[in-house]
Amino acid sequence: MKILNDILAAKTTTRALERQGISVGFVPTMGALHDGHISLLKVARAVGAQRVVASVYVNPTQFDRDEDLKRYPRDLDADFAKLEAAGCDAVFVPKDELMYPCGYQTEVWVPEASRGLCGAHRPGHFVGVTTIVTKLLNIIRPSFLVMGEKDFQQLMLTRLLVSDLNLDTQVVGAPVARDDDGLALSSRNVQLSDVEREQARSIYGGLQAAQRRYYEGERSAERLVVEAKAVMSVAGLEPEYLELRSSLTLAPLNSAHQPCRLLVAAYVGSTRLIDNVVIAGDERAQTA
Amino acid sequence: MKILNDILAAKTTTRALERQGISVGFVPTMGALHDGHISLLKVARAVGAQRVVASVYVNPTQFDRDEDLKRYPRDLDADFAKLEAAGCDAVFVPKDELMYPCGYQTEVWVPEASRGLCGAHRPGHFVGVTTIVTKLLNIIRPSFLVMGEKDFQQLMLTRLLVSDLNLDTQVVGAPVARDDDGLALSSRNVQLSDVEREQARSIYGGLQAAQRRYYEGERSAERLVVEAKAVMSVAGLEPEYLELRSSLTLAPLNSAHQPCRLLVAAYVGSTRLIDNVVIAGDERAQTA
Numbered sequence: 090m091k092i093l094n095d096i097l098a099a100k101t102t103t104r105a106l107e108r109q110g111i112s113v114g115f116v117p118t119m120g121a122l123h124d125g126h127i128s129l130l131k132v133a134r135a136v137g138a139q140r141v142v143a144s145v146y147v148n149p150t151q152f153d154r155d156e157d158l159k160r161y162p163r164d165l166d167a168d169f170a171k172l173e174a175a176g177c178d179a180v181f182v183p184k185d186e187l188m189y190p191c192g193y194q195t196e197v198w199v200p201e202a203s204r205g206l207c208g209a210h211r212p213g214h215f216v217g218v219t220t221i222v223t224k225l226l227n228i229i230r231p232s233f234l235v236m237g238e239k240d241f242q243q244l245m246l247t248r249l250l251v252s253d254l255n256l257d258t259q260v261v262g263a264p265v266a267r268d269d270d271g272l273a274l275s276s277r278n279v280q281l282s283d284v285e286r287e288q289a290r291s292i293y294g295g296l297q298a299a300q301r302r303y304y305e306g307e308r309s310a311e312r313l314v315v316e317a318k319a320v321m322s323v324a325g326l327e328p329e330y331l332e333l334r335s336s337l338t339l340a341p342l343n344s345a346h347q348p349c350r351l352l353v354a355a356y357v358g359s360t361r362l363i364d365n366v367v368i369a370g371d372e373r374a375q376t377a
Numbered sequence: 378m379k380i381l382n383d384i385l386a387a388k389t390t391t392r393a394l395e396r397q398g399i400s401v402g403f404v405p406t407m408g409a410l411h412d413g414h415i416s417l418l419k420v421a422r423a424v425g426a427q428r429v430v431a432s433v434y435v436n437p438t439q440f441d442r443d444e445d446l447k448r449y450p451r452d453l454d455a456d457f458a459k460l461e462a463a464g465c466d467a468v469f470v471p472k473d474e475l476m477y478p479c480g481y482q483t484e485v486w487v488p489e490a491s492r493g494l495c496g497a498h499r500p501g502h503f504v505g506v507t508t509i510v511t512k513l514l515n516i517i518r519p520s521f522l523v524m525g526e527k528d529f530q531q532l533m534l535t536r537l538l539v540s541d542l543n544l545d546t547q548v549v550g551a552p553v554a555r556d557d558d559g560l561a562l563s564s565r566n567v568q569l570s571d572v573e574r575e576q577a578r579s580i581y582g583g584l585q586a587a588q589r590r591y592y593e594g595e596r597s598a599e600r601l602v603v604e605a606k607a608v609m610s611v612a613g614l615e616p617e618y619l620e621l622r623s624s625l626t627l628a629p630l631n632s633a634h635q636p637c638r639l640l641v642a643a644y645v646g647s648t649r650l651i652d653n654v655v656i657a658g659d660e661r662a663q664t665a
Contacts, residue, residue: 096543100543100545108396192537192626193541194487194488194489194490194537194541195485195486195487195507195537195538195541195542196485196486196488197483197484197485197486197542198483198484198485198486199482199483199484200482200484201482202482219483223542224541224542224543227542227543227544227545228543249480249482249483250483253481253482253483253512254483254485254511254512254515255384255388255512255515255516256515257388257515338480
């Protein structure tokens with residue numbers, strides 16, 4: 090596995106593949122890799138990427154709290170070992186001063202879809218995300234960009250910016266990877282104590298309860314939300330948000346009569362976790 | 378000359394050149410072409426572009442006043458004839474609904490350098506410019522992007538966004554093209570009456586007066602500005618702004634002890650004209 094420490098090396102490697110007509114699948118990460126990330130590499134191969142490039146970069150501009158940035162888990166040696174074992178061809182690991190040199194100022198905004206959900210609670214987070222994604226796409230120029238559906242709003246924003254800015258990449262969403270107890274895999278899970286881990290299980294538990302109510306015929310967004318909240322409440326969790334949203338546009342919905350997802354963010358102790366499930370329809374078939 | 382009416386046609390043509398290793402110089406325009414635009418095509422060849430692609434697109438999002446957008450001169454047939462005669466290889470002429478389809482929302486901001494000068498007087502103008510430039514660069518992917526130094530702040534913003542967003546293009550500034558009477562060539566010049574045209578000559582006249590004072594030893598920004606304003610005032614013009622700015626960073630300067638330009642905008646009747654001259658140093662040598 091090639092380790093690409095600077096932008097020029099990354100461009101040289103990926104442009105050479107481009108010239109040879111070899112397609113690249115790109116998996117951007119913030120490191121602290123888990124099986125969820127590894128599943129993204131597999132999805133990249135599955136959709137046809139002939140080479141897979143990952144990036145490991147804890148992007149400072151998308152952290153709204155300094156404390157969260159400092160606390161974010163980092164383990165580069167382990168990350169490299171996992172990527173290598175998963176057959177990753179190259180990994181881009183830039184330093185902050187290369188990505189944001191002195192005088193840096195450009196920002197990429199996707200204003201409407203950044204409002205609400207995580208955007209309402211993490212000021213500046215999404216402009217940090219959409220800016221770094223644009224930069225990484227311009228550096229790597231992948232045929233496929235693979236991102237997890239766990240960060241569903243981030244995935245939607247990325248689809249929008251790729252389309253709006255006329256970038257030549259196909260955005261592929263990969264299903265949420267979960268632990269045996271249902272908890273969505275996240276680099277932040279290592280921050281949980283045993284008691285908190287127990288509480289955190291109720292996040293997916295609540296979402297599943299809402300899914301069951303939907304299958305039983307419930308269509309009211311309000312009542313599906315109440316159902317999910319009840320489960321989380323028993324575990325002592327009060328979600329930061331818990332909302333039924335269109336899978337296609339992220340618009341808030343009153344009822345589940347179109348493709349939609351139930352999206353949640355909740356603090357478990359001082360760790361913020363997010364998750365979501367499909368309630369109605371299969372938007373993947375429609376956005377493919 | 379190939380006429381590229383949609384994004385796919387433009388990408389197909391330019392990607393084919395890319396694969397063959399043929400370099401492309403790109404000249405974005407809003408049409409109503411004059412000799413200034415044609416000089417940009419020549420600069421593109423001169424810096425080494427093997428093919429030259431122009432675009433003609435009156436980008437609605439960079440107009441702060443509807444009236445200005447409606448009044449902006451358009452003459453596509455004449456534009457095609459001039460481009461063809463100048464040896465342009467292809468021209469991209471997209472429709473608004475292709476560039477900004479339903480649901481479009483992404484914006485590219487270069488916040489610091491957009492403040493002041495034209496940015497202070499045309500709200501939303503530069504985010505419109507930096508967004509469309511990013512889109513056009515992603516569609517055409519040129520080796521060289523050639524823009525005129527008349528729109529100096531626009532050129533600086535473009536240099537910044539290309540560097541910040543890691544785009545693979547070299548931004549080339551071309552000297553201001555002038556009519557025999559010194560007036561900077563602009564598509565808006567056709568809007569001037571004979572009397573206004575006479576007034577408009579004082580814009581460059583004033584800038585030249587300041588240049589002469591600099592060569593005589595004057596270094597004070599304030600006194601250089603007073604000198605230029607006096608000339609324009611005699612012709613009945615009151616500049617919207619008239620400022621000495623660093624050629625490298627666009628920062629306002631108190632004195633001309635580093636590479637700098639004197640930049641001006643002025644309404645002549647209802648037509649807004651801009652111009653600028655080098656006062657100190659040759660920043661082109663330094664930014665190349």
